[in-house]
Amino acid sequence: MSTTEDKHHTKQQSQPEIDEVTNDQILEGHEFDGIRELDNQLPPWLKYLFYASIVFAASYLTLVFVFEDDRVIQAKEYQKEMAAYIEEEEAVDEEEQAAPVVRTQEEIMASGEATFSKICSVCHGKFGEGLVGPNFTDEYWIHGGSREDMHNVIVTGVIEKGMISYKNLLSERQIQDVITYIKSLQGSNPPNQKAPEGEKYDPEAEQGTPS
Amino acid sequence: MELQKFTYDNRITRNFAVATIVWGVVGMLVGLLVALQIFIPEMNFSLEYTTFGRTRPVHTNAVIFAFVGNAIFTAVYYSMPRLLKTSMYSRLLGKIHFWGWQLIIVAGAITLLMGYTSGKEYAELEWPIDIAITLVWVIFGINMFGTILQRRVSHIYVAIWFYIATWVTVAVLHVVNSIEIPYSLMKSYPVYAGIQDALVQWWYGHNAVAFFLTTPFLGLMYYFVPKAANRPIYSYKLSIVHFWSLIFIYIWAGPHHLLYSSLPDWLQALGTTFSIMLIAPSWGGMINGLLTLRGAWDKVRRDPVLKMFVVGITAYGMATFEGPMMSLKTVNAISHFTDWTVGHVHIGALGWNGMLTFGMLYWLVPRLYNTKLYSVKLANAHFWISTLAIIFYAVPLYIGGITQALMWKEFTPEGYLAYPNFLETVTQLIPMYATRAFGGFLYVVGMLMLVFNVIKTAKQGSLVKVEEAEAPALHPQPAMKTPSESWHGFLERKPIRFLIFATIAILIGGVFEIIPTYLINSNVPIISSVQPYTPLELQGRDIYVREGCYNCHSQMIRPFRSETERYGEYSKAGEFIYDHPFQFGSKRTGPDLAREGVKTGPLYKPNAWHYNHFMDPQKMNEGSIMPKYPWLAEKDIDLKSTAPKIRAMKRLGVPYPDNYEHKANDDLLEQAEGIAQNLREAGIETESTKEIIALIAYMQRLGTDIMKPQVEEEEE
Numbered sequence: 001m002s003t004t005e006d007k008h009h010t011k012q013q014s015q016p017e018i019d020e021v022t023n024d025q026i027l028e029g030h031e032f033d034g035i036r037e038l039d040n041q042l043p044p045w046l047k048y049l050f051y052a053s054i055v056f057a058a059s060y061l062t063l064v065f066v067f068e069d070d071r072v073i074q075a076k077e078y079q080k081e082m083a084a085y086i087e088e089e090e091a092v093d094e095e096e097q098a099a100p101v102v103r104t105q106e107e108i109m110a111s112g113e114a115t116f117s118k119i120c121s122v123c124h125g126k127f128g129e130g131l132v133g134p135n136f137t138d139e140y141w142i143h144g145g146s147r148e149d150m151h152n153v154i155v156t157g158v159i160e161k162g163m164i165s166y167k168n169l170l171s172e173r174q175i176q177d178v179i180t181y182i183k184s185l186q187g188s189n190p191p192n193q194k195a196p197e198g199e200k201y202d203p204e205a206e207q208g209t210p211s
Numbered sequence: 212m213e214l215q216k217f218t219y220d221n222r223i224t225r226n227f228a229v230a231t232i233v234w235g236v237v238g239m240l241v242g243l244l245v246a247l248q249i250f251i252p253e254m255n256f257s258l259e260y261t262t263f264g265r266t267r268p269v270h271t272n273a274v275i276f277a278f279v280g281n282a283i284f285t286a287v288y289y290s291m292p293r294l295l296k297t298s299m300y301s302r303l304l305g306k307i308h309f310w311g312w313q314l315i316i317v318a319g320a321i322t323l324l325m326g327y328t329s330g331k332e333y334a335e336l337e338w339p340i341d342i343a344i345t346l347v348w349v350i351f352g353i354n355m356f357g358t359i360l361q362r363r364v365s366h367i368y369v370a371i372w373f374y375i376a377t378w379v380t381v382a383v384l385h386v387v388n389s390i391e392i393p394y395s396l397m398k399s400y401p402v403y404a405g406i407q408d409a410l411v412q413w414w415y416g417h418n419a420v421a422f423f424l425t426t427p428f429l430g431l432m433y434y435f436v437p438k439a440a441n442r443p444i445y446s447y448k449l450s451i452v453h454f455w456s457l458i459f460i461y462i463w464a465g466p467h468h469l470l471y472s473s474l475p476d477w478l479q480a481l482g483t484t485f486s487i488m489l490i491a492p493s494w495g496g497m498i499n500g501l502l503t504l505r506g507a508w509d510k511v512r513r514d515p516v517l518k519m520f521v522v523g524i525t526a527y528g529m530a531t532f533e534g535p536m537m538s539l540k541t542v543n544a545i546s547h548f549t550d551w552t553v554g555h556v557h558i559g560a561l562g563w564n565g566m567l568t569f570g571m572l573y574w575l576v577p578r579l580y581n582t583k584l585y586s587v588k589l590a591n592a593h594f595w596i597s598t599l600a601i602i603f604y605a606v607p608l609y610i611g612g613i614t615q616a617l618m619w620k621e622f623t624p625e626g627y628l629a630y631p632n633f634l635e636t637v638t639q640l641i642p643m644y645a646t647r648a649f650g651g652f653l654y655v656v657g658m659l660m661l662v663f664n665v666i667k668t669a670k671q672g673s674l675v676k677v678e679e680a681e682a683p684a685l686h687p688q689p690a691m692k693t694p695s696e697s698w699h700g701f702l703e704r705k706p707i708r709f710l711i712f713a714t715i716a717i718l719i720g721g722v723f724e725i726i727p728t729y730l731i732n733s734n735v736p737i738i739s740s741v742q743p744y745t746p747l748e749l750q751g752r753d754i755y756v757r758e759g760c761y762n763c764h765s766q767m768i769r770p771f772r773s774e775t776e777r778y779g780e781y782s783k784a785g786e787f788i789y790d791h792p793f794q795f796g797s798k799r800t801g802p803d804l805a806r807e808g809v810k811t812g813p814l815y816k817p818n819a820w821h822y823n824h825f826m827d828p829q830k831m832n833e834g835s836i837m838p839k840y841p842w843l844a845e846k847d848i849d850l851k852s853t854a855p856k857i858r859a860m861k862r863l864g865v866p867y868p869d870n871y872e873h874k875a876n877d878d879l880l881e882q883a884e885g886i887a888q889n890l891r892e893a894g895i896e897t898e899s900t901k902e903i904i905a906l907i908a909y910m911q912r913l914g915t916d917i918m919k920p921q922v923e924e925e926e927e
Binding site: 019021022026027030032033034035036037038039040041042043046047049050053054056057060061064065072073074075077078081082085088089092118119122126131132159160161162164165168169170171173174 | 290293294296364368370433434437438442443444445446447448449450452456471476477479480481483484485487488490491492494495498505506540623624625626627628630631632634635770771772775776781810811812813814815816817819820823831832833
C-alpha cells in the first residue's frame with residue numbers, strides 16, 4: 001500500500017498497467033474506492049471546439065466593446081429594424097397608390113369579421129351583443145352611429161372606458177372593413193344582449209354615405 | 212503499515228435516500244398539478260393557497276432543493292467516506308444537516324403556499340428560512356471538510372473536487388442573492404433594485420443550475436458510473452481540464468437570462484460569449500461519463516442502472532448544447548419568454564437529474580440493504596416509461612414555444628401585428644399543454660414504480676447500519692510540491708488550497724460583472740420622471756409579488772418592433788430603480804405588463820375591467836387560462852404594514868420624504884377612495900380598503916413614469 005502511495009501522482013513511470021478492454025494506459029496510483037483512472041488525452045475535436053468557442057467569444061466581445069457594432073448593440077438593432085420597416089411601408093404605399101386593389105364585398109366582410117373576432121369581440125362580445133363595451137346589434141350608439149363617428153372612436157379611443165386607440169394597430173383599410181362588418185351586425189339579434197346605451201341613430205336622418 | 216479500523220454509517224445515507232424519494236414524489240405531483248393548472252383554470256380551485264402563482268414555486272423549489280438536494284446529500288454521504296477511507300467527520304452534524312434540511316423544505320412549502328415569497332425565482336424563500344439554509348449549509352460544510360481533513364488517502368478524487376466547488380459556490384450565491392431588509396417577521400425587501408437585482412438574481416439563478424443541479428451531479432456521476440459499470444474513468448486529464456474550465460466559465464454566463472432586456476449590452480455580451488465557451492467544458496463531463504462505459508456497453512443493454520446513466524448523461528450533453536444556443540441573441544429573441552425554455556430545463560431536470568438519481572437509487576438501495584434489487588424488470592420498465600415521458604414532455608413545449616414566438620412576431624403585409632390579441636397565441640398552445648401534462652403523468656408513474664421497487668427491496672433485505680472498513684493511516688506528506696509531482700497532483704493532496712483556488716475561480720466572473728454595475732452610473736441612465744411608488748401602489752406591488760404574478764407575466768418589453776407595437780415603448784433600465792425586488796419575469800404565459808398603466812398604450816384597461824378580470828378572467832376573455840382571484844376583493848390591505856414598508860424602502864435609498872411613514876396611510880386611503888369611487892361609477896360596489904384596490908393602483912402605475920414628460924409637453 002505504501003509503495004503506491006509513494007508513487008501516487010509522480011511523473012516517473014515504470015511498466016505502465018494496461019486496461020485489457022480498451023488497451024488504454026491505467027494511471028498508476030489512481031485508485032479511489034476501487035475506481036481507477038485512464039491516462040487518456042483529451043479528444044482533439046473537443047479541444048478544437050473549445051479553442052473555436054474562445055475565438056468566437058473574443059471576436060464577439062470585440063464587436064461589442066470596441067466597435068459597438070450595430071448588429072450587437074440592441075438600441076441600434078432596434079433603430080435599424082424600425083428604419084427598415086418605415087422604408088418598406090413607404091414602398092407599399094406607393095405601390096398601392098399606383099395600382100389600387102379592387103375587392104369584392106365578400107372579401108371586405110371577411111376581413112372585417114377577422115378583425116372583429118380578434119380584437120373587438122374581447123369587449124363587445126362574440127356576436128357584438130355587448131360585454132364590457134356596448135351592444136353593436138341595437139340601434140343605439142353612445143358616440144354616434146355614422147361611419148365617421150365609428151372611425152373616430154376606433155382611431156382616438158375612449159380611454160376612460162378602456163377603449164384604446166387602434167391608430168397604430170389597424171390599417172385604414174382594416175378599420176374601414178371592420179366598420180362595414182359592425183354595421184352589418186345591426187338587427188342580428190344575438191342572445192345575451194346588453195341593454196341599449198346612448199342615443200338612437202337613424203341613418204335616414206343623416207345623408208352619410210361610406211367615405 | 213498497520214491497518215486502522217473505521218466504519219461507514221449507512222443510516223444517514225439511507226435517510227437522505229428516503230427523503231429524496233419522498234420529496235421526489237411530492238415535487239413531481241405538484242409539478243403535475245401545475246401542468247394541469249396552466250391549461251385548466253378550474254384546477255386552481257379559486258383558492259389562494261392552490262393557485263398557480265404559489266404552487267409553481269412550490270414545484271420548482273421542491274424538485275430542486277428537496278428532491279435533487281437530498282439526492283446530492285445521499286451521494287455525498289455515501290461516496291465521500293469511501294473515497295477518503297474514513298468515517299464522516301461527525302454523526303451529530305450529519306443528523307442536524309439531515310433534519311435541518313427537511314425542516315427547511317417543510318417550512319418552505321408552507322410559507323410559499325401562504326404567500327410569503329421574495330419574488331425571485333428559485334430563491335423565493337423568505338429571510339428566516341434563508342438564514343436557516345445558511346446555517347445548515349455551514350454545518351454541511353464543516354462535516355464535509357472535517358471528513359476530508361481526516362482522510363486516509365493522500366489525494367482527493369475528482370468527485371470530491373466537484374463537491375468542494377458545489378459547497379463554496381452555493382454558499383456564496385445564496386448569501387449574496389439573499390441580502391434583504393426585513394420589514395416583518397416573515398417578509399423583506401432585497402437590497403438590490405431593478406437591473407442590479409436582476410443581474411444578481413440571474414447570476415444566482417443560472418449558477419443554481421450550475422452548482423446545485425450540475426456540479427454535484429458530475430461528482431455523483433464520477434462515483435456511481437464507474438462503480439456501476441466497473442470500469443475506469445476515461446481520462447484523468449480531461450477531468451482536470453473540464454473541472455476548472457467549467458467552474459470558472461459557468462459563473463459568468465448568468466446575464467444570458469436577460470438578453471434583450473434593459474441590462475447593459477456589455478453584460479449581455481459576456482452572458483452570450485461565456486455560454487458559448489461553456490459547450491466544451493460541459494461536454495468534457497459528458498464524454499468522461501459516456502466513455503467510461505467503453506467495454507461495458509454489453510452490460511448497459513441489460514442493466515437498468517447503466518441505461519439510466521446513459522440517458523441522463525446524454526440529456527446533459529443535449530441541454531448543455533441547447534443552452535449556449537439559446538444564449539445567442541438571434542435564438543433568444545425567439546425562445547425567451549416562451550415554453551421553449553421550460554422544455555429546455557426539463558431535459559436537464561427529468562433527464563440529467565432525474566435519471567441519474569434513479570440510477571443511483573437502484574444501485575445503492577440493494578447495497579444498503581445487503582440484497583438484490585427486488586425487480587430488475589420493473590426498473591427497466593421505469594427506464595422506458597421515463598424516457599418516453601421526457602419526449603412527451605419536451606417535444607410539445609418546443610413546438611408550442613416556437614409557434615407562440617412566431618405568432619407574437621408575425622406582421623400582416625400591411626405592417627400590423629397578425630395576432631394583436633395575446634390570447635389567440637395562448638389558446639393555440641392548449642393541446643401542447645395537455646400533451647406535456649401527459650408526459651409529466653408518465654414520469655410520475657415511473658417514480659411510483661421506483662417507490663414500489665425500493666420498498667420491496669428494503670423489505671427483502673435488512674439495513675446494513677454500519678459497514679466495517681480498514682485502511683492504513685495516511686503517513687505525513689511533504690508540505691511543498693515535490694519535483695516529481697505535477698502541480699495538480701500537488702493540489703489534490705492540499706484540499707484547503709484546492710478550496711481557495713476553486714473559490715477564486717468562481718468569484719472572478721461575479722466580481723467582474725456585479726461590481727461595475729453598481730459603480731458605473733452609465734449602466735443605469737437616470738430618468739428624472741421616475742418616482743417612488745405611492746403607499747397604495749407599494750401595497751399593490753407586494754400583493755403582485757405575493758400572488759406570484761411574475762410566474763406568468765413579464766415586465767420587460769424588449770426592443771423589437773413586434774413588442775413595441777404590442778406593448779408600447781421598450782423598457783429602460785432607469786425605470787426600475789425603486790423595484791425591490793425586480794419583477795421582469797422569465798415567462799409570458801400571459802402578456803407583458805410593463806406598460807399596463809399607460810393610458811395611450813395598446814394595453815390600457817380601465818379600473819372596472821381590472822376588477823372584473825381579477826374576479827373572473829374567463830368572463831372578460833373567453834378562453835383565458837388565468838386563475839380567478841376572488842380573495843383580493845375580500846381581504847383588507849394590511850395598513851399596519853405600510854409604515855414599516857416605507858421605513859425599509861427609505862433605508863434602501865428610496866427617496867420618500869422625511870417622516871413620510873406616518874402619513875403614508877392617509878395618502879393610501881385617499882388614492883384608494885378615488886379608485887373605489889371610479890369603480891362605483893362603473894357599477895361595482897367595493898370598499899376602498901380591499902386588496903384588489905391596491906393591486907389595481909399598481910397595475911395603473913406600471914410603465915407610466917417614463918410617459919410623464921411627454922404628457923406634460925402635449926398639455927402645454
